Amino acid sequence: MxxxxxxxxxLDVPGPTISRHLYGHFAEHLGRCIYGGFWVGEDSDVPNEGGIRLDVVEALRALQIPNLRWPGGCFADEYHWRDGIGPRSERPRMVNTHWGDVVEDNSFGTHEFMALCELLGTEPYVNGNVGSGTVREMSEWVEYLTRPGTSPMADLRRANGRDEPWKVPFWGIGNEAWGCGGNMRAEAYADLARQYATFCRDHGDNSLYRIAAGASNGDYAWTEALMKAISCLGCTREPRGFFQGISFHYYTVPGPWHDKGSALEFDTDDYYTTMVKARGVEEIIRGHAAVMDVYDPGKTVGLVLDEWGTWWNVEPGTNPGFLYQQNTLRDALVASVHFDAFHRHADRLFMANIAQTVNVLQAMILTDPESGALVLTPTYHVFEMNTGHHDAAAxxxxxxxxxxxxxxxxxxxxxxxxxxxxxxxxxxxxxxxxxxxxxxxxxxxxxxxxxxxxxxxxxxxxxxxxxxxxxxxxxxxxxxxxxxxxxxxxxxxxxxxxxxxxxxxxxxxx
Incomplete structure (x- = not known):
């Protein structure tokens, strides 16, 4: 049939601009996303520049990726950035308690991430630590990365080999504060977001786009609490500029959390259930946008979906904390309907980040740990086919x-x-x-x-x-x-x- x-x-009635940042990416210290994905080290047989895999860089440059979110995710709220600078042999180690309970040696840190962004030609999106960090810690990270001239953090950056500051526009104020980022109440986090945003300052000509950690799925009350922190009901003035964006997360998980389904072994009924869940993202976008419209009718605050994608059971035989899954044509169709929804809401939705770029969840790229071979997934090809939508008028x-x-x-x-x-x-x-x-x-x-x-x-x-x-x-x-x-x-x-x-x-x- x-x-x-x-x-x-x-064709002659153009609408709002489809921000290229709707095609953003996400790289967390999780499984083999960073280590074995982006980073192989300078002594690896895999062709690299300063330890960064060049085949991964080449593949992602073809997607014209507009931004890359790092270091998490849940990892961001236990990451202390000073542990990832200076000589690698002297960097302290930590335990990655969220993902696999493995030891993190911090060999991939701030300078390595910024080198990766420069190779990719993409804008960095740095997620700060609110859950276990301090206001001073995040404020000094902003200064370290972006301040020209002489200052304590700019001088420390130079001592570590980088004279000029970087451009780092996007900053996340924590991650999933309702869960792994601190199990906070919305109002309590909203006060913290205002405080952290106040001390994350613009340095030189680097202007920050501060993103408050937002809701899970359709928790519209969380979004309202954040909007109340910067505006009021029926205000005619623009919201106060503590933060410029509010995030939310939405994963396509058609099964129960304890048994999400197989990435490869599924039937037609499973497929249709998945697509209903995927298309449900539009209702969630519409709901958050409606709340924001009440407090920000001029649409000056951006909605940011900085984690989205399919989430299946891990591949048999792999570390369950590494979230490695295969990627089929079904995943590609999940991506395509998401992008259609993103385009329809380009007036409010400013950024989205697929979870994640390499070897984790709905990845663009899979790398074989034994042979080093690189695989472009079906989802990768949807991103590539859609590059013409970047910054076009919907x-x-x-x-x-x-x-x-x-x-x-x-x-x-x-x-x-x-x-x-x-x-x-x-x-x-x-x-x-x-x-x-x-x-x-x-x-x-x-x-x-x-x-x-x-x-x-x-x-x-x-x-x-x-x-x-x-x-x-x-x-x-x-x-x-x-x-x-x-x-x-x-x-x-x-x-x-x-x-x-x-x-x-x-x-x-x-």
Whole structure:
């Protein structure tokens, strides 16, 4: 059975800018994300620059990643930055109590992270320690990284080999303060966020974008407590500038927490349940945005989803605290529908960070610990196919006839779509979530003429298909199942999308 849908897109009515930071990434000291993922050390046989894996850098540069969040996550609230500077042989060790109960030797610290960001050409997002740290500790970290001239922390930075300050725009004020970051009440954390933000100062020409640690899923009361800390109900003035963003976290976990399901062994019912959960992110975004709108109608404070992605049971035989999981076509479709939701809420949603970049949860890249081989996951390819949306103007997509499937007590809409325009180029993203049936989508394109189109598709024989060091079974290919159509509604393009597929169409406009 083929789903037939129509998508009306006014190409000459651009909306809010889709911030490139919606395509951000996350690297925590967790499992093999840092050690064995980004960092192999200067003596490794794996090609590296200063200990940083060059094949990982090359792969991520192709994604034009806009920002990288570090050092956590839960790890951030037990990390003390001074332990990660100076000669590596003299750095103290610690126990990573959150992730695997392993010893952390701090060989990857502030200077190594900043070198990584420079190699990637990305902006750093540093998450400070509120849970077990101090205001002074975080304030001095900001000074160490960003202050020019002479000061105690700038002088310490120079003593450790870096003369000029770095640009570090994004700072997280703790992480998951409602849980691993301190088990705080919302109001108690809101007061701390104001205090920490006050002492995290702008130095030189580095302007901080301070991000308060926000809610889990749909805890809108947490968001309201943070908004009350900087504004008031019905205020006509802009919120006070203690922090510029408020985060929240949302993971696609279709099963119970103790048994989240297998990354590889799942059936069609499991798949549809997963997609319902994935599409649920839009309701959560909408809810947090609605709360923020009451206190900030001018939308000056950004909403930040700095942890998102699928979370499955760890792969058998791996350390359960390392959160290593495989990545299939199903994960790629989870990513594609998330991005469509992000684009639709670009007026409020400023940043999002996939969890995580390498070897952890819904990773872009997997590295084989024995051979050193690098694998690009299906999710990686969705990010790459969407680079044209970075900093483009969102276009409304009015979708009708998309078809639905009953899943449990709810329904899953089977077609997901979004679009953007930048200059004389538009990019349309289309996902067919039907596990078995094709979809026919007519793009009713209005306002500007389309003079050429180029298509790409990401699909596979089965939803369980994944990539390994031996086979890149899921990778984009050219797509030409597109034809010009004229009907009673006007001129457009008819797109025939196979089952469980993701398609992008790049349009040249006149």
């Amino acid at each position: 083929t789903t037939t849908a129509r998508a009306v897109i006014d 276009l409304d997509v009015h979708l009708t006839g998309a078809g639905t499937k009953a899943v449990g007590d709810g329904e899953l809409e089977l077609i997901s779509a979004s679009a953007s325009v930048k200059g004389d180029t538009a990019l349309v993203s289309l996902t067919n979530l039907d596990a078995d049936g094709a979809a026919s989508v007519v793009l009713d394109l209005r306002g500007r003429s389309v003079v050429a189109s180029r298509g790409r598709i990401l699909t596979a024989d089965s939803l369980q298909t994944h990539n390994t060091p031996d086979a890149a079974a899921v990778a984009p290919s050219s797509f030409d199942a597109v034809s010009v159509t004229d009907d009673a509604f006007g001129h457009g393009l008819a797109v025939e999308i196979p089952a469980h597929s993701y398609v992008t169409l790049e349009l040249d406009l006149a």
